Amino acid sequence: MSDQTHIEHDLAPGEEEQHSVGERIVGYVVGLGLALLLTATSFFIAGTDLVWQPSIPVALIVLAIAQMGVHLVFFLHITTGPDNTNNVLALAFGLLVVFLVVGGTVWIMAHLNQNMPPMDQFIRMHS
């Protein structure tokens, strides 16, 4: 369907702007390098005693989010370009749904025993 007409900057699948092979390889290699670096740092931080211990979980979360960012930019090609509005919106919708489902699940599951008698008192009463 090569004569597909385009709306503004929105392109049909497979018709995105073609970068040269070299450019693309550089992009992927940089992405791979960053991803490996972040992974290695995570493993290093988890096992080290060089940093203040309670900061380790926070550091791991930060590294994990950075890892997601690297994947989005270098492998999934999320950019701020005009042809990327759909992708960014899709990402936002996905994040919203994940937030609602995961957050909602945690909240619901934490409140499931609301109508139960407090178990510790219960045990104390009967012992």
Add this chain to the structure above:
Amino acid sequence: MLGKLDWSAIPFDQPIPLIAGGVVLVAILAVLIWVVVKGHLSYLWHEWITSVDHKRIGVMYILLASVMLLRGGSDAIMMRVQQAIAYQSQGYLPPEHYNQIFSAHGTIMIFFVAMPFVIGLMNLVVPLQLGVRDVAFPTLNSVGFWLTATGALLVNLSLVIGEFARTGWLAFPPLSELSYSPGVGVDYYAWSLQISGVGTLVAGINLVTTVLKLRTKGMNYLRMPMFCWTTLASNLLIVAAFPILTATLAMLLLDRYLGFHFFTNEAGGNVMMFMNLIWAWGHPEVYILVLPAFGIFSEVVSTFSGKALFGYRSMVLATMAICVISFMVWLHHFFTMGAGPDVNAIFGIASMIIAVPTGVKIYNWLFTMYGGRIRFATPMLWAVGFMVTFIIGGLTGVLVAVPPADFMLHNSMFLVAHFHNVIIGGVLFGAFAGFEYWFPKAFGFRLDERWGKRAFWFTFLGFYITFVPLYVAGMLGMTRRLQHYDVAAWRPWMIVAAIGMAVLSIGVICQIMQLVVSIRNREALRDRTGDPWDGRSLEWATSSPPPVFNFAFHPDVRGEDAYWDMKIAAQQQSLEHEVPEYHDIEMPRNSPTGFVCAFFAAIMGFALIWHIWWMVILGGIGAFATFVVFAWRDHDEYVIPAAEVAAIDRANLEERRNLVSMAGAI
């Protein structure tokens, strides 16, 4: 060698499934023999089974849904008869059979009737409404359809080989765990949904991409017909929600196959997590079904009122609001699970809020009709019947969204009546409206109006006679899924409901008669113009049935109601167009990928259910090999030469001009 499969899997001692299975088998064989003897096999293979044309795939989806509607409907008749006679007696269905029937009824009606029906209509219509030549991924479309059909095949296979789940349509653990359901029933359920779920997911991805990426010139978002908007919202929900179903069923399967403990009673499993996850999918699912129906009604109401849709932008906003809020209400399916007042109150309020955009839509349809010149053709009858019925269903829905009321009504017949009220009154009426409305576009002739109206009235009245008694029975304290009961006060209502089921069945027979009569009279009912209803959107701008390439030229859209504007413009200017210059058109080649892939998936699913491990590996390798072969294809498009395009398009234009000039002469 054959895992758990042996001769004891065939239910020789149970006459009902055996005879039913036998009749179906004979019917299928008869059709196959007829196809082979008459020499239609080649036509069927080249034109339908391997077709990647979105219109043909849409038709096959709808055919699958219609056949499965008869299966699910037979289950419904059996249940209503059982409850009508099982007062202080066992009825005619033993409990283990009755339990399979209500589980199969729910599973089939949602996954293999409602889903394929709406996906079929979206497939058929959306590319035409957008003014494009196919969906974004034509071969994937075919794969999606055939995987859905595979799921349906496995569910029906359970009728004669083994058994189906006895757990209800969502297979709640711990009942669905190995310790309480050691048979293959739950495995049939889970694997058929896993396989058809993949099909649904690829259909969702395909349609989202189609709406976002393939629109004709000038068709920006706020010029899209309402049905395209609801398609977008519904498929966004598919893409977001179906992975949850897949993951949840995968965890259940891990419990059953590999001794995991996600949802078991012992070893730290939590059954409540299953309820939570399955409904996190299940609630968006009901909007996946009903949003396309809303789109169909928007098209129908606007066309048959001869007016543009009232409040188009508020309709878009309401659709997208429903799309997001549908992910915030799932707890209302398990208010009684014990989450306490804070959680219940928030989800109860969210459930009431989601009724607001739906109310906006109802008012928009009413105002579209207001002051319009309304034609009560069959699709419009379904639309008006929907509005009345759906409002009642919506009101009982808001009632059960109040947690204290839900504690009384949970799992009662009132609930059963409520969700049938919205699913039949919303989704099924919508599917029938769309079927009547777009049938001429798909096949080139209209459906018989007389039989159509009979079908509507019998279905409409039959629905009320069946389900109003269930509301009453629920108020009287009757719970759902009862194989027999001893309360005298329920009896009369069950008998009335069974009579209503008979009236509903007459409606279905009328629907079949309508098809038979229309096919017989197809020359008289022929639609030569491509625009039988005086339509407003682009699907009516091409011939009926449309050529394989849909449009010789990509239409140039200048506003909402694109085709209506074109007609107005054509009337104001002269009818003579300058002779356009035709170009070659490239179209995707047909591919057996979908069928072959589904063939191996069916083998794999069957083998997984019966623990035939060598066959699982065989099926898996086959499906993967099919994918690899497809990925290595050399040419995937063929060219329709300009001369052929010109010949087809000129014939169509000629018909249209004749008609317009005839209308002018009158």
